[in-house]
Amino acid sequence: MxxxxxxxxxxxxxxxxxxxxxxxNVTKRYPGQDRAAIENLSLTVPAGEICVLVGPSGCGKTxxxxxxxxxxxxxxxxxxxxxxxxxxxxxxxxxxxxxYAIQQIGLxxxxxxxxxxxxxxxxxxWDRARIRARIDELLELVQLDPDEMxxxxxxxxxxxxxxxxxxARALAADPPLMLMDEPFGAIDPINRxxxxxxxxxxxxxxxxxxxxxxxxIDEAIKMGDRIAVLKVGGKLAQYATPAELLMSPADxxxxxxxxxDRALKRLALQRVEDISLWSVAALEEGDSIEEAxxxxxxxxxxxxxxxxxxxxRPLGWxxxxxxxxxxxxxxxxxxxxxxxxxxxxxxxxxxxxLEAETQYAPVVDPGGRVVGxxxxxxxxxxxxxxxxxxxxxxxxxxxxx
Amino acid sequence: xxxxLAQVQTRQRTGESCVAExxxxxxxxxxxxxxxxxxxxxxxxxxxxxxxAIGFAVAFGLALLAHRRGxxxxxxxxxxxxxxxxxxxxxxxxxxxxxxxxxxTGIFALVLYTLYIFFRNFLTGLQNVxxxxxxxxxxxxxxxxxxxxxxxxxLAVPEIxxxxxxxxxxxxxxxxxxxxxxxxxxxxVILRDTSFKSDVVTASALCIGLAVVLDLLILALQRAxxxxxRAAHGR
Numbered sequence: 001m002x003x004x005x006x007x008x009x010x011x012x013x014x015x016x017x018x019x020x021x022x023x024x025n026v027t028k029r030y031p032g033q034d035r036a037a038i039e040n041l042s043l044t045v046p047a048g049e050i051c052v053l054v055g056p057s058g059c060g061k062t063x064x065x066x067x068x069x070x071x072x073x074x075x076x077x078x079x080x081x082x083x084x085x086x087x088x089x090x091x092x093x094x095x096x097x098x099x100y101a102i103q104q105i106g107l108x109x110x111x112x113x114x115x116x117x118x119x120x121x122x123x124x125x126w127d128r129a130r131i132r133a134r135i136d137e138l139l140e141l142v143q144l145d146p147d148e149m150x151x152x153x154x155x156x157x158x159x160x161x162x163x164x165x166x167x168a169r170a171l172a173a174d175p176p177l178m179l180m181d182e183p184f185g186a187i188d189p190i191n192r193x194x195x196x197x198x199x200x201x202x203x204x205x206x207x208x209x210x211x212x213x214x215x216x217i218d219e220a221i222k223m224g225d226r227i228a229v230l231k232v233g234g235k236l237a238q239y240a241t242p243a244e245l246l247m248s249p250a251d252x253x254x255x256x257x258x259x260x261d262r263a264l265k266r267l268a269l270q271r272v273e274d275i276s277l278w279s280v281a282a283l284e285e286g287d288s289i290e291e292a293x294x295x296x297x298x299x300x301x302x303x304x305x306x307x308x309x310x311x312x313r314p315l316g317w318x319x320x321x322x323x324x325x326x327x328x329x330x331x332x333x334x335x336x337x338x339x340x341x342x343x344x345x346x347x348x349x350x351x352x353x354l355e356a357e358t359q360y361a362p363v364v365d366p367g368g369r370v371v372g373x374x375x376x377x378x379x380x381x382x383x384x385x386x387x388x389x390x391x392x393x394x395x396x397x398x399x400x401x
Numbered sequence: 402x403x404x405x406l407a408q409v410q411t412r413q414r415t416g417e418s419c420v421a422e423x424x425x426x427x428x429x430x431x432x433x434x435x436x437x438x439x440x441x442x443x444x445x446x447x448x449x450x451x452x453x454a455i456g457f458a459v460a461f462g463l464a465l466l467a468h469r470r471g472x473x474x475x476x477x478x479x480x481x482x483x484x485x486x487x488x489x490x491x492x493x494x495x496x497x498x499x500x501x502x503x504x505x506t507g508i509f510a511l512v513l514y515t516l517y518i519f520f521r522n523f524l525t526g527l528q529n530v531x532x533x534x535x536x537x538x539x540x541x542x543x544x545x546x547x548x549x550x551x552x553x554x555x556l557a558v559p560e561i562x563x564x565x566x567x568x569x570x571x572x573x574x575x576x577x578x579x580x581x582x583x584x585x586x587x588x589x590v591i592l593r594d595t596s597f598k599s600d601v602v603t604a605s606a607l608c609i610g611l612a613v614v615l616d617l618l619i620l621a622l623q624r625a626x627x628x629x630x631r632a633a634h635g636r
Contacts, residue, residue, distance in 0.1 A: 102537060
């Protein structure tokens with residue numbers, strides 16, 4: 001897959017209308033059923049945030065999502081997009097303003113990839129040149145090569161590529177709201193992880209309001225700015241940020257649903273850059289012994305000095321006892337493994353440490369420069385305290401029942 | 402076949418007497434083609450194309466109705482199936498008191514036979530459209546009409562054209578019986594002297610040739626308008 005050209009990617013940043021979505025006392029009853037599918041559901045999704053609807057099967061999460069674009073009509077209550085009721089327009093007009101991506105993707109097999117992406121722009125009557133430019137822009141946005149993909153048919157693509165096209169089609173008319181129903185549910189775990197990360201990266205650029213349905217609490221925690229946990233019967237059990245959900249589940253149902261390993265799950269919420277690392281003596285080749293000693297004295301205890309190159313990239317661990325004379329450089333070194341990316345979530349960093357059977361590893365910034373050392377001990381301490389730098393409290397005021 | 406070859410042998414030996422002996426006489430066929438065979442052949446083409454076109458249109462309407470209102474599937478299926486099972490010679494004759502002898506009766510009967518084939522294939526094609534494709538189409542804001550014309554019907558094209566092939570081939574064959582309704586066609590050539598092998602063989606060959614040519618044309622059409630299917634198979 002070819003990386004998009006940076007110049008063109010920036011045009012995508014220029015977009016980014018996002019709407020505030022408000023569900024007000026929404027109830028859905030099907031005729032002949034005693035129990036409501038959704039009962040008195042109220043929640044607000046601030047513009048530009050991802051709200052994940054999560055819950056066991058039968059909790060009505062998909063129903064709730066489908067009422068937003070009127071694929072299912074609500075029985076009572078109202079749904080407002082930027083303060084305007086969704087019942088103000090015809091369902092067709094409404095849906096053209098809302099991106100729609102589903103697990104089965106539902107690409108049109110008889111249309112090319114370009115044709116699929118152009119679906120809504122065509123319905124909206126865009127001119128040819130604008131549609132063509134938009135197709136290429138979107139293909140680049142989802143990291144596919146326009147020249148290679150534009151004229152192919154869905155059957156010629158892999159599952160992951162098709163899912164990207166599904167997202168591109170949903171984004172085609174730059175909708176202020178996106179509905180995504182288990183969009184990555186049918187993808188194998190490795191590609192799912194990649195697609196999730198890609199979407200989060202994309203979302204950082206486009207800042208859409210997103211309603212994301214999943215049954216997978218880990219996906220909810222990873223993707224959501226806010227998570228609405230629904231119980232069977234469409235009752236809202238808790239609406240909170242991922243951190244708050246993990247720190248203080250509202251009731252036993254939520255506690256069970258989140259799982260006994262919620263402390264571990266918190267590790268998926270924090271990135272290495274969010275916590276304080278140990279300092280390390282980064283010795284460059286050619287440093288004098290005095291310089292090396294000064295650096296080692298300033299470093300945290302228990303971490304050996306690290307040999308780095310001129311750009312601060314790690315070369316190897318040194319043995320402090322051997323840095324005694326001459327200049328730094330000739331001493332025996334041991335291989336540095338793993339090297340942790342400062343943007344990794346703690347869970348992945350911990351996994352890397354355990355995998356390499358080591359207690360600590362250097363952390364590098366996006367340029368590859370060593371900025372400190374992460375150890376299992378630091379992670380253990382983090383687990384014992386409240387996560388810092390992760391939004392909690394206050395936000396829950398938005399959930400009204 | 403052996404009999405046929407024997408006739409060919411006979412013609413070569415006896416020459417002029419071939420026709421007198423009711424043989425298969427290529428020279429005679431070529432010489433008399435425009436007088437004896439061209440007219441009925443052109444009638445046969447009309448007797449094929451017109452019923453197929455009318456049947457296509459009528460069944461299309463029935464299938465769209467049934468697709469929209471599911472309860473109509475059963476009645477339409479039963480009705481067209483009933484027509485399909487009436488013995489064809491009987492139908493041509495049974496219609497005579499109502500529509501009289503002639504082209505109209507022939508075409509009318511032949512239309513009835515195509516309905517079942519078309520209806521079943523239209524419906525199968527529309528029903529085979531994946532539900533997620535329809536859901537996605539509605540979800541991005543296609544109206545029901547746009548869904549039908551832009552998604553459902555294009556995706557039903559392979560089944561529709563499969564039905565067209567069967568209906569066309571069947572009609573070419575059945576049209577040879579339209580002679581019983583006085584509708585002309587190659588059936589007249591066969592029936593005017595069933596013992597004259599030149600007539601019987603020529604009429605049969607023209608029938609088969611017509612069926613093959615039309616079938617190939619439809620196949621070519623299918624390839625031209627469903628490039629996405631080849632893409633799927635040629636992965």
